Amino acid sequence: xxxxxxxxxxxxxxxxxxxxxxxxxxxxxxxxxxxxxxxxxxxxxxxxxxxxxxxxxxxxxxxxxxxxxxxxxxxxxxxxxxxxxxxxxxxxxxxxxxxxxxxxxxxxxxxxxxxxxxxxxxxxxxxxxxxxxxxxxxxxxxxxxxxxxxxxxxxxxxxxxxxxxxxxxxxxxxxxxxxxxxxxxxxxxxxxxxxxxxxxxxxxxxxxxxxxxxxxxxxxxxxxxxxxxxxxxxxxx
Amino acid sequence: xxxxxxxxxxxxxxxxxxxxxxxxxxxxxxxxxxxxxxxxxxxxxxxxxxxxxxxxxxxxxxxxxxxxxxxxxxxxxxxxxxxxxxxxxxxxxxxxxxxxxxxxxxxxxxxxxxxxxxxxxxxxxxxxxxxxxxxxxxxxxxxxxxxxxxxxxxxxxxxxxxxxxxxxxxxxxxxxxxxxxxxxxxxxxxxxxxxxxxxxxxxxxxxxxxxxxxxxxxxxxxxxxxxxxxxxxxxxxxxxxxxxxxxxxxxxxxxxxxxxxxxxxxxxxxxxxxxxxxxxxxxxxxxxxxxxxxxxxxxxxxxxxxxxxxxxxxxxxxxxxxxxxxxxxxxxxxxxxxxxxxxxxxxxxxxxxxxxxxxxxxxxxxxxxxxxxxxxxxxxxxxxxxxxxxxxxxxxxxxxxxxxxxxxxxxxxx
Numbered sequence: 001x002x003x004x005x006x007x008x009x010x011x012x013x014x015x016x017x018x019x020x021x022x023x024x025x026x027x028x029x030x031x032x033x034x035x036x037x038x039x040x041x042x043x044x045x046x047x048x049x050x051x052x053x054x055x056x057x058x059x060x061x062x063x064x065x066x067x068x069x070x071x072x073x074x075x076x077x078x079x080x081x082x083x084x085x086x087x088x089x090x091x092x093x094x095x096x097x098x099x100x101x102x103x104x105x106x107x108x109x110x111x112x113x114x115x116x117x118x119x120x121x122x123x124x125x126x127x128x129x130x131x132x133x134x135x136x137x138x139x140x141x142x143x144x145x146x147x148x149x150x151x152x153x154x155x156x157x158x159x160x161x162x163x164x165x166x167x168x169x170x171x172x173x174x175x176x177x178x179x180x181x182x183x184x185x186x187x188x189x190x191x192x193x194x195x196x197x198x199x200x201x202x203x204x205x206x207x208x209x210x211x212x213x214x215x216x217x218x219x220x221x222x223x224x225x226x227x228x229x230x231x232x233x234x235x236x237x
Numbered sequence: 238x239x240x241x242x243x244x245x246x247x248x249x250x251x252x253x254x255x256x257x258x259x260x261x262x263x264x265x266x267x268x269x270x271x272x273x274x275x276x277x278x279x280x281x282x283x284x285x286x287x288x289x290x291x292x293x294x295x296x297x298x299x300x301x302x303x304x305x306x307x308x309x310x311x312x313x314x315x316x317x318x319x320x321x322x323x324x325x326x327x328x329x330x331x332x333x334x335x336x337x338x339x340x341x342x343x344x345x346x347x348x349x350x351x352x353x354x355x356x357x358x359x360x361x362x363x364x365x366x367x368x369x370x371x372x373x374x375x376x377x378x379x380x381x382x383x384x385x386x387x388x389x390x391x392x393x394x395x396x397x398x399x400x401x402x403x404x405x406x407x408x409x410x411x412x413x414x415x416x417x418x419x420x421x422x423x424x425x426x427x428x429x430x431x432x433x434x435x436x437x438x439x440x441x442x443x444x445x446x447x448x449x450x451x452x453x454x455x456x457x458x459x460x461x462x463x464x465x466x467x468x469x470x471x472x473x474x475x476x477x478x479x480x481x482x483x484x485x486x487x488x489x490x491x492x493x494x495x496x497x498x499x500x501x502x503x504x505x506x507x508x509x510x511x512x513x514x515x516x517x518x519x520x521x522x523x524x525x526x527x528x529x530x531x532x533x534x535x536x537x538x539x540x541x542x543x544x545x546x547x548x549x550x551x552x553x554x555x556x557x558x559x560x561x562x563x564x565x566x567x568x569x570x571x572x573x574x575x576x577x578x579x580x581x582x583x584x585x586x587x588x589x590x591x592x593x594x595x596x597x598x599x600x601x602x603x604x605x606x607x608x609x610x611x612x613x614x615x616x617x618x619x620x621x622x623x624x625x626x627x628x629x630x631x632x633x634x635x636x637x638x639x640x641x642x643x644x645x646x647x648x649x650x651x
Binding site: 113 | 242246249253551552554555556557558559560561562563564565643644645648
């Protein structure tokens with residue numbers, strides 16, 4: 001049984017007269033607990049693919065099945081619900097709310113969840129501890145380093161205990177040391193049983209995963225197992 | 238619960254941009270402050286004027302000759318009609334006609350100058366019993382003596398004068414017992430009224446009272462009255478007294494059709510409600526003029542909210558990515574606009590109250606009246622309510638714009 005399954009996914013953007021085919025029929029499946037890297041040069045359509053995978057956008061054609069249910073069957077509000085409790089996002093540019101504390105940033109997904117307000121604080125602090133930022137709870141993003149900011153974003157992605165974590169170039173804006181730390185955490189999440197889908201254009205980063213799907217010109221170029229996984233010093237235990 | 242949380246989120250967003258938020262609500266603050274000020278002054282004026290009229294006593298009834306004036310030209314009829322005479326007075330005095338009547342006094346108005354030695358002054362000359370005025374308006378002769386029905390019956394040429402009249406004519410001399418001339422007739426001053434100022438429709442300090450029959454006979458050469466002032470036994474019996482008066486005079490004048498009445502009866506309560514209505518209409522009119530400024534303020538709020546929505550495109554995208562529905566985003570921005578304008582309403586109300594306290598102090602000084610400081614609760618509720626309503630109306634469009642942003646567009650936005 002696959003957790004998510006793509007069949008002939010196509011995506012075409014229409015901008016007045018110009019028609020751009022970004023995805024030209026993509027098919028693959030991911031099992032629960034897998035760690036998959038999606039690689040490709042810029043313009044290959046990997047970000048668009050992630051948006052579809054993460055329920056942020058609907059494909060022009062093709063069938064996307066998540067947890068046994070086709071995306072077409074979801075209303076907009078139901079998609080928001082799925083994004084809230086099944087999915088966690090980590091962005092290249094962190095996307096933290098400025099002038100808002102780490103704690104409040106991490107709480108953000110809880111605001112839209114059905115979880116009782118009384119446990120929000122505990123859940124958020126747990127997630128912050130898990131990324132090793134327990135001492136930064138009351139800091140604001142502007143007082144944190146890039147690596148720390150991305151770890152806050154990871155905590156935010158974790159707080160709702162999602163089935164899948166989507167990471168879009170999570171190390172793209174970081175130096176290699178902070179990038180390594182962030183990847184260690186992501187790998188740790190996978191080891192704890194989370195399904196992780198990582199988008200990157202660096203082979204080095206992609207090799208943390210146990211499977212790499214290469215995308216080129218809107219199509220799957222290759223889909224292979226990683227024989228020797230990059231080992232990290234796990235922060236997450 | 239969800240509202241408290243949304244309120245907190247909105248509050249935080251507004252606090253982050255303190256200066257901008259304050260400037261945005263300035264229009265609302267000014268508008269609401271102006272409305273509160275106008276309503277407070279209107280209320281103060283109403284209290285003052287109604288208080289003065291009310292000072293006449295709720296049991297006072299006035300009978301005037303002519304038709305009830307329906308416009309400014311109608312009052313001319315009242316001035317020239319001679320339908321009310323002594324027989325009417327006598328008829329009203331009969332217990333069998335108007336059983337609930339307590340007292341009745343006639344009044345005539347004289348337009349004349351008064352002189353003493355070389356000094357001349359033009360007071361308001363009323364042929365009206367000084368005793369009756371004292372009882373009705375609570376202004377009692379403090380120097381000398383008053384006069385009443387006995388002096389009227391005996392056609393005594395006596396006068397009671399206001400403090401200003403005394404000052405103008407006598408230059409500090411004691412007026413009591415002195416002889417003054419009105420229309421070449423000699424009158425003896427027997428009493429002086431204390432300085433009182435404006436009372437209802439005239440200035441008590443500029444009064445000169447003589448017995449009504451004397452005014453009719455010696456000053457005007459007429460046999461009718463300009464007014465007959467009646468006091469009912471109690472405020473409760475006013476309606477019945479009015480009906481009895483109308484009936485009695487109609488009988489006397491052989492009038493069967495009330496449409497053809499050559500007199501009209503007005504009670505103080507009627508006058509009170511009339512003046513009250515005029516003042517509140519005026520206040521409401523002014524307040525609604527100022528309310529236009531709230532619309533202008535609302536447009537300012539909408540403008541800034543639109544800027545804010547566009548600036549926070551990334552935030553909106555992020556919120557949607559982590560599970561916010563369109564409705565959540567819509568509510569967030571709408572509540573933000575409402576909180577913004579409601580805060581403007583509260584600040585405006587406080588400023589408005591402060592300004593009206595200052596205005597009350599200044600008016601009391603300048604006009605020399607006891608202008609009460611009023612804080613109309615209605616105005617506060619209205620001010621804050623209306624400004625929150627402005628937020629609701631003018632926040633809807635920006636909130637709609639925000640909710641419609643697609644999450645990927647929003648996240649891509651740099």
